[in-house]
Amino acid sequence: MGYSMSLSSEPPLSRAFLESVVATVHEPLLVLDASLRVVMASDAFLARFHVQRADTEQHLLHELGGGCWNIPGLRELLIGVLERGAVLGNHEVQHPFKDQGPRTVRLNARRLAPPSGSEQAMLLLAIEDVTGHEQERDAAQLASIVRSSRDGIISKNLDGIIQSWNRGAQLLFGYTAEEAIGQPISMLIPADHLDDEPRILERIRAGEAIEHYETTRMRKDGSLIDISLTVSPMLDASGRIVGASKVARDVSESRRSRDALRESEERLRESHVRLAEADRRKNEFLAMLAHEMRNPLAPIRNALEILRQANHHSETTLSAIAMMERQVAQMVHLVDDLIDVNRITRGKIELRRVAVDLATILRQAVEVAQPICDQKGVLLTLDFPAERVVLDADPLRLIQALGNLLHNACKFTDKGGNVWLDVRREGDQVELWVRDSGIGISADQLPRIFELFVQGDLSLERSSGGLGIGLSLARNLVELHGGTVRASSAGRGRGSEFVVRLPIAMALDSPDEDGPLVATIETPAIASHRILVVDDNRDAAESLAMLLELSGHETRLAFDGLEAVALSAQFLPEVVLLDIGLPKMNGYEVAARIRALPGGDATLLIALTGWGHDEERQRSAQAGFDGHLVKPVFPDALLKLIAERLDRP
Template identity: 55%
Template sequence: MLFAGLAREVGNAPSPAGGSRRLRRLPGPFGGGGGPSWRNYAMGLVFGLGAMAVRLGSSPIVGEGRALPTFFLGVAAAACLGGVGPAIATLGVMLAASPWFPSPPGSEAAVGGATAMGLGLYALSGGGVAYVGGRVRRSLARCELARQVAGLQADERLRAARVEEERLLREQVDLRETAEGQSRRLEDLLREVREKNAFLTAILRQVPAGLLVAESGTARILLCNDEAGRISRGSIRPGLPVDLEGADGLIGRRSDGSTYGPDDWPLARTLRDGEAVADEEIELEFSDGERRRVSVSSGPAVDESGRPIAAVAALLDVTARRAAEDGLVDSERRFRQLAEAVTQVVYITRPDDSIAFLNGRWFDYTGASRDHVEVKDAWLAAIHPDDVPVVLGARARSKEAGGATEIEYRIRGRDGSYRWFLGRSIWVRDESGALTSRIGTATDIDDQKRAERAARFLADAGARLAALTDAETALREVARLAVPAFADWCAVDVMDARGGLRRVVAAHDERDPAWVVETISHRYRLRPDMPQGIFEVLATRRPSLVSDLTDDHLRAAARNEEHLTALRAFAPRSYMCIPLVGREGVLGALSFATTRSGRRYDRDDLGLAVDLGARAAVALENARLYDRLREADRRKDDFLATLAHELRNPMAPISNAVSILRFKGSADPDSRWAHDVIDRQVSHLVRLVDDLLDVSRITRDKLELRPDRMDLALAVADAVEIARPAVDAREQDLRIDIAPGPIPMVADRTRLAQAIANLLDNASKFSDRGAAIDLHVAREGDRADVRVTDRGAGIAADQLPRVFDMFAQFAPVLERSQGGLGIGLALARGLVELHGGTIEAMSPGPGRGSTFVVRLPLDAGVADARPSPATQPQPGVDETARARVLVVDDSEDIAESLGRLLSLHGCEVHLAFDGETAFRMAGSIRPDFAVLDIGLPGMNGYQVAEAIRNEPWGRDIILIAVTGWGRANDRRRSAEAGFDHHLVKPVEASALAEIIADPTSTYP
């Protein structure tokens, strides 16, 4: 029963009170439970063992008879601390260990059978102790629980109070921190607002636009920056209503001229209706009449809910910009008007070479549509294919250089024909230097080009025609120049002596088929009855122009079907025929036609052709006149040569006779005087004839020099020898001053001596008897000067430029006592200039004498110079003795006089007076020398010489031509016939004797 109650007590032990926090439980099985139950039982075991230990330890004191009472202390301790369960476990341990503790003698335990009872009592007592201890513990536990519950409740109330206190403290701290934070944030916000306000103010001052801010509640302007005040000239200011009432008479006008009402201003509309205004242009008119154009944009400012709270407006002064734009628009309008008014093509391209503007001239000329040019480079289709690379290359170069360019190219017109244009363009740059556009023009220069070509053509034709002296060559040159510069086909026909037409030339395009050219140019002529044809032109002397040839024209011109087929294959497009009219009438006609070039002749082309025809007619007449002049000049030369020949023939026997008389000598002074007079006059006559022929040769550029290396002093000595007889005859004093030292040069000694002699002869003729004449020769650097000074008649200043002219005479015929033909000075100048020198005449005036200066280069530059032969001594009788000479001349006086002269020199002379006789005598006598006249009856001198050379015996005979013909071609002809020497009558005996003495000599 006891154990059952204990078990119930254990099972009904109260649990800790619930609460917000866990209650501390008492240890032991009867407690409310705390830690694990094994701990309580372990505690009971410990208490039991402790009690036994105490009993064992206190045995000496309490004795061995009282063992169990100490165990009750362990059970009680276990019951109080661990509960009933641990106390019973402790009791069980102690009961189990009791046999080890002996009972004292006399006790119940010592008596047999009393031990079990004692143990039972002990167990019962121990159980009671355990129960009582458990109850005590429960009471203590309940008290503790109550205390704990009360404590917990107090703690909970305290905790709640503390939590509330803490909450209140935290709220106070939070409020304080919030207040401090808000204060700091407010200060930060105020500082930020001030900074932003300063920043905004700075921006508003610097922004180039006027800004206005109006409040919705008051509908008044809150903010107006400086630019807005400047734009409005102070009329708009903060505090002003948005309807701008009180804006100092400010008036706003729209672009149509209407004025703004109070509710029409953009800021008012935005504030009232929330309207967003963009770039509304207003013209502000102030009270003094000034006007400004302002671009206004405005919009609403809303809060988070989207409710309008303000309106903001931006004002931009566009007065200058609008003025510039208006000026630009006006300039653009004027540019377009100008571009459309000019005759040139005007264009503007973008940097990518696309077309930005192209005036109407392009479309009018090319026939292209305006949409067509929107395609990049589509305009190139109108450029001539040959010129496209030129245009593109020039465009690329100008773009690379960013500069101007100028080129010429051809553009196709709406009719398919091409015309020349001059293209000029220049690139435009912006402020940064970048290319923005290219402005260019194309000027029609086709007429100018045609005029230039025509001018060049006429100039070339005129120059060629003027330079040509052969008539037919001149006409061929005209046709050659005309194709292809002016025509694709050009024919020249001239009138013959019988009045018919003769085709001189027909020039054509090389691509024309040969059979076509042959047929239309040579086989067939145009029909005489063809309208506007060549025969009508010749008959009327009026030019003909057919701009567009049709098949009807070809039919009218063709002589038969073959001719018509050729004309159609030739396909002429335009035709002109120009008469060649001269002073003597119609000379012929020029015909022009175009084929492949597609050119259509017009009135301008006709004018050019007429001009060319006039020049061709003049050239043709000039060529014919030149032919006549050339024939007259040839006849003149023949006349002079014949005259010289006929004059020399009678002079030859006279000269020979005088030489014979001088050779024989005479003691009679009168005879010697007569001999001298005859000799001088014959020499003078010979010189006159020679000068006349030499001048003729010089004027015809036929005088040949025979240059040698020589000393100028030799030529001067020869000249003095030539002029000495005339000087001595007038008893004049010829003073000669030749600088010491050689004066080497390359010159024709004979011709140079002839020129200086002419100057001396001129000085002698125009000086008084007994006057002095100075001849000064000096070397001046790289030239030699020959100066002839006289003190005679002098020369007037106006006559000096003409003193060297041919046949110049400065005194009336009846007053000229000096004689002469007036050719000596002209001949002197010609001979000096042939040597590369100059000649100059100077005179202080009439009656004061004159000076002639010859300047010769030391390196005269005369080519093919040959060394001068060594001076040979004059041959005497011994050198010429025993020479067999055949003298042949049709003039018996000449033959006999020359024979006698040669006989005096010791020659064996045989005479003949015709060619056949001369040839027979030569074959029989086999002469060493044969002196032959050229103009012989029967066989002439050339034929006799050729016949002699053809004979074996005649190859070694020295043949000497002695004739009055002394021209260069005469000398060449004699050399070709086989003559060894060519002498001109009258022959000097010394010259002939020199040849006989030395046949290898080169006497001129």
């Protein structure tokens, strides 16, 4: 019950009148004095809160019931009503009361004028227990939620018979409440899911809840729907499990999304596998391509050397020979880059680090690029450091990287242009600046200039050839040394700049006294030997034999593995130059057969092949080869190796 106390006047009240009012009202009432001591208590208050009049009247409010009326903040509110004449209306508090447990009470209070003969104002406090009202309100809210929910909310007993059915269930399954209530829940379960219900009921009887169980159910029209079920036990007043409540949500769309995502992930995995396979095949193709490109280069280089050794050449012929030698060298350079970039992408490059003088590396890198600079009429200017700088590096790989940068700069600079190589010391790092006055790099190409197979200007009038791997290879080799490479350009026609930074191992303020990193190979004077040349490429075998005969050696030729073994037994060669990839019997097996022949253990076996990886070199050594040369071989290098092994004093 609520009380409206909106009178603004405070007429004097007699005590008899107050007692009459308190006795008449059938709701809990208290009359309090200015100190919040109970002056009067209604019978309804005594009955409702199970207290005696003697334990209530003339006691302070907060002491009642063993202190259960010591409600936080209540005294301050009531004192405010007394002092300011305000009205406390419909103030609800939740609080535990003695022998009552937690209750919700609604409080209304107003100040009363002092009774006749009293100078103190009094307070009328009306108390209404609205705990039941709150439960009813909660129940009404819950019922509203159930009615308005788009989820299907269903209750059933322990026999699986539907007891309640909301509008969401009707929208989900197509049955009205009249059609569904009283029917077994199994009418919603398709035949292949009928074993769901016994398992669910078993868990409900055990007091278990089921959270977000995804399954399939059947609509009134026979169509199937994917749902997520949450099932909870229902208890009666005594706490006994009497049934289950179910919340069913349509997850068809989310399941379709998950299925689509799963299919996309599967397609992505398949694409990854296909890409990995394509990458593997690409690597195999590049390795095979490089190998196959080496084979025709070998007879070409041999033939050029034969021509050069012939007498009475005109100046024109010598110029043509030099031009072809440059082109062969360029092809060898491209093949080497192709092999190395393929190995780097597969993590197969291992550096052979030594302490090496930077000036020596720079001189030999310049030697790599000088031919193309001379050919194009480009001036290559060097500025070496005065101090000696030593790096912890693989010298051949650094020469390759810097040679590629210089070669690239010369290639893209027109006749009469300039290429500069400057070296600067920056703390514990050294910077190598390769600058040119060439065609430059456009802003859109600059971010991708180090990517594999990316080339600069590909217009017909500016086509400079190449595979687009030199810069990528240079950057990778520098990074393997713990360094960096960056590129910059002001744009088309304004040149370009590449800066290499490398860590210094040590620096000495003394001139470079070391000789060249790789000694110049000179053709040695060697004795005549019996040499068997084995290669299924007839041009390569015959041209190499011609070169060896020009140097005074006796040669025989074999074009497959079986023929090589047979000739070795007859010819008794001192040296066998043996290709690995042979028909009928591969080079490794041929080597083993030759070693098994009488005197075969003294034969100098040299692998002469298009395969130059470390793995191939290790395998040839394990197979009993004394040396491993990669096609196209320099004739001087071959003769030097033979001399070192057979003509030692």
